[in-house]
Amino acid sequence: MTDNLVHLLPDAIANQIAAGEVIQRPASVVKELVENAIDAGASEISLIVKDAGKTLIQVIDNGCGMSETDARMSLERHATSKLSTAADLFTLRTMGFRGEALASIVAISQLEMKTRRATDELGTRLVVEASEITVQEPVAAPPGTSMAVRNLFFNVPARRNFLKSDSVELRHVRDEYIRIALAHATVRFDLHVNDRLDLSLPAGNLRQRITAVFGKKYRDLLVPIEEATDVLSIGGYVGKPEAARKTKVGQFFFINDRYIRSSYLHHAVTTAYDDLLGKDAYPFYVIFLEIDPARIDVNVHPTKQEIKFEDERLIYNYLKATIRHGLGRASIMPTIDFESDNPFSPSRTSGAPPPVISETGEALPSKMNSDTPRTESRRHASNLRNWEMLYDDLGMEVDTDTGEILQSRMGREEAEDTPPTQGRAPYQLHHRYIVSAIKGGWLLIDQQSAHERILYENFLANLRDKPAVTQQSLFPQTIDLAHSDAGLMTSLLPDLNKMGFDLEAFGGGSFIVRGIPAELAGHNSELDLLEKLLEQYKQNIDLQSEGHERLARVLARTAAIKRGTPLDEAEMRSLIDRLFACNQSRLAPNGRKCYIKYVVEEVERLFLS
Known part of the structure; x- marks a missing residue:
C-alpha cells in the first residue's frame, strides 16, 4: 500500500472535465465548429441541426481541410495550429486557439469527421466515440471539412438532463449562429433544421447581412x-x-x-x-x-x-x-443653440420637447406633459372633483373647503365585500386605478392587473377548445421578423390561431396578419402587438411552466390596457363585471393584486389614531 494520493487523471476523464467548461449545450458545439470553419478560410458554411442539436450537429465548410495526420492530431487536447509560444496569445487574430474544443466534443459525443485538402486526391474519415477512434480510413470527399456530432452528452446523462426544451436549445443555436454570421458578412451561411432550410444568408456586406x-x-x-x-x-x-x-x-x-x-x-x-x-x-x-x-x-x-x-x-x-x-x-441628435444662457434647456432645442415616458415605456400624450400654471389650475380642480366623487360614492358628505367629513350615511354593518356591479358610476384615479363603491366601503382596482386576469382566463379557455372570436382586419398586413423571432412565431402559430389570431407564415421570416382576437380589437397596431408578444415570450421562455399557461400569461400581459390609459364609464363597468366573473378575481397571473378593499370603519380609525 502506498501513501501517495496525487495521481494524473486519465485522458478520458480530463477531457470530460474540460468539456463541462467548454461545452455547456448544443449551441456551444455550434460555436466551436463554425469558428473552426472560419479559421480554415471557408467562404461557404452549412450548419445542419436535428432535435435542437441533441441528435445531430453537422458543420460543412469549403475551407483548407486537413491532412490525415493533422486530422487525427486535432482531436488531442491542447493540440492547435494557432499558437506556438506564450507570446502568440497577444497577437491572436483567430477565433480559436486553446485546442480544447474538439477534444471536449469527442469526449461527450459520437463524432464523424471527413476532411480533404485541395491538393490531395483523397481525404480522411475518422469516427470517434467518447475520445476513442474507432475508424480511420481514406475517403472521397470535396475540399474542406465536414464535422458531424451525434448524440451529444450520450455518456454524461446528468448533463443531458439539464438541457432545456428543444425550442429553448434551438433558440440558443440560432443566436450563436447569427452572431458568427454577423461577424463574417462575406461568408455564405446556410442553416438547416430538421431537414428543412431554416435560414440562408448569401455573402454580401454588413448592411445586407443585418437586413x-x-x-x-x-x-x-x-x-x-x-x-x-x-x-x-x-x-x-x-x-x-x-x-x-x-x-x-x-x-x-x-x-x-x-x-x-x-x-x-x-x-x-x-x-x-x-x-x-x-x-x-x-x-x-x-x-x-x-x-x-x-x-x-x-x-x-x-x-x-x-x-x-x-x-x-x-x-x-x-x-x-x-x-x-x-x-x-443622420440628423437624429437635437441641435443646440449655443447663444442661449442654458443651451441644454429643452425649450432651446429644435423640434418638440422630449416626451414624458410612462412606466410602461410609452410616451404619454403631450397634453399630459405640460406644467403651465393654467394646466396646474385645471389639474387641481379635477382632483377636487375626484375627491368629492370619492366621498360621495362612499356615502359621505364632505366640506370641500376644510376636508372635514360631515356625515356618514353608510351603516357599519354593511361592510360585506360584494362585486361592485350596482350603484354609483366608477371613476379613475390618475388613469391607473378604478374606484368603485361597495357596501361599507370601496374597492381600488388596478386596471392593468384586472384586465390581465380577464384576458388570461379567456385565452386559456380558447386554448382548451373553446372557440375564439376573430376580428378580421379590413386590409391584411405583413410582418417581417428577425430570423430567430420567425422561428419562435412559427412554433407558436397553432396556439395563437386557437386564441383568435388569423396568422399565416408567408416564408422568409414574413407572416400575414388577417385578424386578431375580438377581445383585442381596440389595440392600436396588430403588428406592434405581435412584436411585443414575442419579446415578452422570450423573456419568460425558460420558465418551468406549462406551455399554454405561459403563452396565455404573456399574451395577457402584452395586450392588457396599461396604467395611464383613460377609460370611460362603460369601459370601467365592463372591466369590473368581467373581473368578478373570473374564476380567480383577486390576483393577476403574475401574482399582483387586482384590487384592494377599503372599509369606512377602518378609514375612520386612521383619522382618530
Whole structure:
C-alpha cells in the first residue's frame, strides 16, 4: 500500500472535465465548429441541426481541410495550429486557439469527421466515440471539412438532463449562429433544421447581412458609424430611436471579429443616445472594434466572450463620441443653440420637447406633459372633483373647503365585500386605478392587473377548445421578423390561431396578419402587438411552466390596457363585471393584486389614531 494520493487523471476523464467548461449545450458545439470553419478560410458554411442539436450537429465548410495526420492530431487536447509560444496569445487574430474544443466534443459525443485538402486526391474519415477512434480510413470527399456530432452528452446523462426544451436549445443555436454570421458578412451561411432550410444568408456586406437576419424593416433604420484612431477603429451600425426594443436583443459587440459581452461598453452606447430613448428602451447596434491584440486579453473565459482591455475608459469615450457623431450626421441628435444662457434647456432645442415616458415605456400624450400654471389650475380642480366623487360614492358628505367629513350615511354593518356591479358610476384615479363603491366601503382596482386576469382566463379557455372570436382586419398586413423571432412565431402559430389570431407564415421570416382576437380589437397596431408578444415570450421562455399557461400569461400581459390609459364609464363597468366573473378575481397571473378593499370603519380609525 502506498501513501501517495496525487495521481494524473486519465485522458478520458480530463477531457470530460474540460468539456463541462467548454461545452455547456448544443449551441456551444455550434460555436466551436463554425469558428473552426472560419479559421480554415471557408467562404461557404452549412450548419445542419436535428432535435435542437441533441441528435445531430453537422458543420460543412469549403475551407483548407486537413491532412490525415493533422486530422487525427486535432482531436488531442491542447493540440492547435494557432499558437506556438506564450507570446502568440497577444497577437491572436483567430477565433480559436486553446485546442480544447474538439477534444471536449469527442469526449461527450459520437463524432464523424471527413476532411480533404485541395491538393490531395483523397481525404480522411475518422469516427470517434467518447475520445476513442474507432475508424480511420481514406475517403472521397470535396475540399474542406465536414464535422458531424451525434448524440451529444450520450455518456454524461446528468448533463443531458439539464438541457432545456428543444425550442429553448434551438433558440440558443440560432443566436450563436447569427452572431458568427454577423461577424463574417462575406461568408455564405446556410442553416438547416430538421431537414428543412431554416435560414440562408448569401455573402454580401454588413448592411445586407443585418437586413437578412433581422428583417427588411431595418433597412431604413440603420445609422452607419465609423472612426479610426491610433488606438482602435470603430465601425458598424446603430439603430435609429424607432429601432429600440423593450428587451436586450439586437445588441452586438465584436472585437477583432470576435463576439463579446460588455455591460461597460453597452453603457457607453446607451449614454450616447442621451434623451433619444425612453425608459427601459434598448438601442439596436452591431458594432465592430478593431484593436491591437496586445492591448486586450481574450484568454479570460472558456467561451472567449469576456475580454479585458488595457484602457477601458479610453475605448468607452471613443465609442460614445463616435455614436453621437453618427447620430448627428443622420440628423437624429437635437441641435443646440449655443447663444442661449442654458443651451441644454429643452425649450432651446429644435423640434418638440422630449416626451414624458410612462412606466410602461410609452410616451404619454403631450397634453399630459405640460406644467403651465393654467394646466396646474385645471389639474387641481379635477382632483377636487375626484375627491368629492370619492366621498360621495362612499356615502359621505364632505366640506370641500376644510376636508372635514360631515356625515356618514353608510351603516357599519354593511361592510360585506360584494362585486361592485350596482350603484354609483366608477371613476379613475390618475388613469391607473378604478374606484368603485361597495357596501361599507370601496374597492381600488388596478386596471392593468384586472384586465390581465380577464384576458388570461379567456385565452386559456380558447386554448382548451373553446372557440375564439376573430376580428378580421379590413386590409391584411405583413410582418417581417428577425430570423430567430420567425422561428419562435412559427412554433407558436397553432396556439395563437386557437386564441383568435388569423396568422399565416408567408416564408422568409414574413407572416400575414388577417385578424386578431375580438377581445383585442381596440389595440392600436396588430403588428406592434405581435412584436411585443414575442419579446415578452422570450423573456419568460425558460420558465418551468406549462406551455399554454405561459403563452396565455404573456399574451395577457402584452395586450392588457396599461396604467395611464383613460377609460370611460362603460369601459370601467365592463372591466369590473368581467373581473368578478373570473374564476380567480383577486390576483393577476403574475401574482399582483387586482384590487384592494377599503372599509369606512377602518378609514375612520386612521383619522382618530
